[in-house]
Amino acid sequence: MGRNMGRYFKDIWETLTTLLTGMSITWLHMLRIKKDNVTLQYPEEKWPRPERNIGHDHSNYNVIRSRLHVDMDDCIGCLKCERACPVDCIKIDTVKVPERGKDIKEVGHVGITSNGTRKALVVTRFDIDMTECCYCNLCVYPCPEECIYMTGGPNAKKHPIDYEFSEHDRSELVYRFAKPGSKDGIERIMAEQEAES
Amino acid sequence: MTVDWIFEWLNGLFTTLSGNPFFLIIAILVPCLALFGFITVYAFVVIYMELKVSSFIQDKVGPMGQGVGLHAGKWGVLQPIADALKLLTKEDIIPESADKPLFIMAPFMIFIGAFIGFIALPFGEYIIITDLNIGIFYILAVGSFSVIALILAGWASNNKWSLYGGMRSAAQIVSYEIPAGLSIVVVIMLSSTLSMQGIVKYQEGGIFNWIIFTNPFAFVAFFIYFISAMAETNRTPFDIPEAESELVGGFHTEYSGMRFAFFFLSEYANMFVVSGVAATGFLGGWQSPIPGYFNTPLWGIFWMLSKTMFLVFMMIWMRWTFPRLRVDQLMNVCWKVLLPISLVNIFGVGIWTLVFG
Numbered sequence: 001m002g003r004n005m006g007r008y009f010k011d012i013w014e015t016l017t018t019l020l021t022g023m024s025i026t027w028l029h030m031l032r033i034k035k036d037n038v039t040l041q042y043p044e045e046k047w048p049r050p051e052r053n054i055g056h057d058h059s060n061y062n063v064i065r066s067r068l069h070v071d072m073d074d075c076i077g078c079l080k081c082e083r084a085c086p087v088d089c090i091k092i093d094t095v096k097v098p099e100r101g102k103d104i105k106e107v108g109h110v111g112i113t114s115n116g117t118r119k120a121l122v123v124t125r126f127d128i129d130m131t132e133c134c135y136c137n138l139c140v141y142p143c144p145e146e147c148i149y150m151t152g153g154p155n156a157k158k159h160p161i162d163y164e165f166s167e168h169d170r171s172e173l174v175y176r177f178a179k180p181g182s183k184d185g186i187e188r189i190m191a192e193q194e195a196e197s
Numbered sequence: 198m199t200v201d202w203i204f205e206w207l208n209g210l211f212t213t214l215s216g217n218p219f220f221l222i223i224a225i226l227v228p229c230l231a232l233f234g235f236i237t238v239y240a241f242v243v244i245y246m247e248l249k250v251s252s253f254i255q256d257k258v259g260p261m262g263q264g265v266g267l268h269a270g271k272w273g274v275l276q277p278i279a280d281a282l283k284l285l286t287k288e289d290i291i292p293e294s295a296d297k298p299l300f301i302m303a304p305f306m307i308f309i310g311a312f313i314g315f316i317a318l319p320f321g322e323y324i325i326i327t328d329l330n331i332g333i334f335y336i337l338a339v340g341s342f343s344v345i346a347l348i349l350a351g352w353a354s355n356n357k358w359s360l361y362g363g364m365r366s367a368a369q370i371v372s373y374e375i376p377a378g379l380s381i382v383v384v385i386m387l388s389s390t391l392s393m394q395g396i397v398k399y400q401e402g403g404i405f406n407w408i409i410f411t412n413p414f415a416f417v418a419f420f421i422y423f424i425s426a427m428a429e430t431n432r433t434p435f436d437i438p439e440a441e442s443e444l445v446g447g448f449h450t451e452y453s454g455m456r457f458a459f460f461f462l463s464e465y466a467n468m469f470v471v472s473g474v475a476a477t478g479f480l481g482g483w484q485s486p487i488p489g490y491f492n493t494p495l496w497g498i499f500w501m502l503s504k505t506m507f508l509v510f511m512m513i514w515m516r517w518t519f520p521r522l523r524v525d526q527l528m529n530v531c532w533k534v535l536l537p538i539s540l541v542n543i544f545g546v547g548i549w550t551l552v553f554g
Binding site for chain 2: 012019022023025026027029030033036037038039041
């Protein structure tokens with residue numbers, strides 16, 4: 001009896017002290033939240049890219065997947081890249097210009113490429129759907145003006161790396177390279193010329 | 198008290214119609230709506246508090262409203278509103294095999310059980326809906342009303358998890374009523390009144406006149422009441438009626454949308470009621486801790502709310518610290534520990550009053 005009573009009170013005492021220990025631990029964690037916080041406010045903060053060893057010095061080297069970029073001033077709208085694409089993720093629309101090799105300032109059209117080719121077409125739409133793109137690089141080889149190429153990769157200059165290619169909305173993953181407003185602009189110009197003639 | 202005043206004021210305003218029963222209905226509806234608004238606002242505050250405290254304890258920061266477009270505001274303060282909107286717009290599912298009338302009735306009954314407890318809670322010398330002369334007894338009585346609703350919900354869902362939850366809640370609440378009631382007996386013995394205002398008035402004159410500090414037995418009684426009250430509100434560590442890991446959702450397994458929101462809301466309202474009783478019975482209610490200062494009615498509301506919210510915070514803190522008790526452990530704690538100690542308390546307070554009082 002005596003021993004049982006002793007154990008009874010000892011149990012109560014042990015319960016109380018251990019409960020208080022637990023509560024003090026959670027209290028301290030609550031107070032130190034600024035220091036102890038382990039979560040990341042994702043879109044605003046990102047984990048730093050982990051260090052890695054690729055066998056040679058990469059202080060001036062982007063160890064990252066590259067993605068397609070199009071230099072629209074050089075694009076002649078030949079559709080070779082569209083045809084080469086194995087997943088059909090490139091969509092190009094073109095409109096014939098009134099006079100070959102002339103700049104059209106209203107839509108930002110440059111008449112002569114850096115290779116000296118006189119352009120016959122205005123590219124009104126050049127969409128690359130990055131959700132479909134498989135990064136195969138096959139569209140780069142056929143380009144006669146070398147205006148579609150991979151960028152941000154190992155051969156590019158060292159830059160702060162966007163390794164996710166993520167957007168807030170899925171539609172933003174369709175990269176639109178055509179000059180904004182070029183479709184409406186060129187249609188209006190053609191209509192005006194027709195009216196004049 | 199408030200009901201009487203509004204009734205008299207209306208009678209005085211329209212003397213020709215005095216004594217009209219319609220006035221009585223208005224006089225009852227006005228405090229009810231005010232109370233409902235208060236509970237809703239309080240629920241938003243406490244849900245936010247719960248989100249943040251639980252996250253801080255687990256080394257997270259909780260809802261922060263990051264991202265673009267529609268988000269939960271600075272520091273995620275709009276998160277409870279987003280949660281409420283989500284619950285309101287969710288599909289309302291009634292299982293085919295459920296007992297429909299009972300199933301529909303249960304959430305309302307549990308909310309009524311939590312709601313009517315507020316009637317006797319004093320927020321100031323004159324700010325109380327009705328100062329019943331059996332106030333504390335009334336609150337204890339209606340506090341156990343929720344067990345009917347829980348069994349109803351468990352039974353009407355026609356689901357084994359729900360039924361287990363309902364049965365467990367019955368066992369738990371009925372058991373924990375006893376230590377809670379016996380601890381309140383200590384308060385009643387000291388103040389020799391059952392009226393809530395009488396109990397608060399007894400504790401006049403600063404922090405050392407609060408019942409919790411008058412004698413060691415009352416000090417222990419406070420903790421016994423608090424633990425039992427936590428068990429009555431079905432919160433972790435006493436949440437065996439819902440016990441996510443064992444019973445899916447317990448008595449509210451089959452509830453969704455608005456009906457679930459009612460269970461949720463009444464849990465928080467219940468927390469406020471039991472904390473309010475603890476604050477009134479042991480911590481001096483709306484009395485200020487410093488005698489003679491800060492005793493205006495507005496300060497009274499402040500003291501009452503801050504004491505109650507502190508106890509609510511304690512409940513949240515405990516919820517996120519302790520693991521759930523097993524059913525047999527729960528019964529052990531109640532019948533073998535809390536009950537004998539609270540009986541000893543009653544004797545102790547009696548002898549203390551006889552010797553020192």
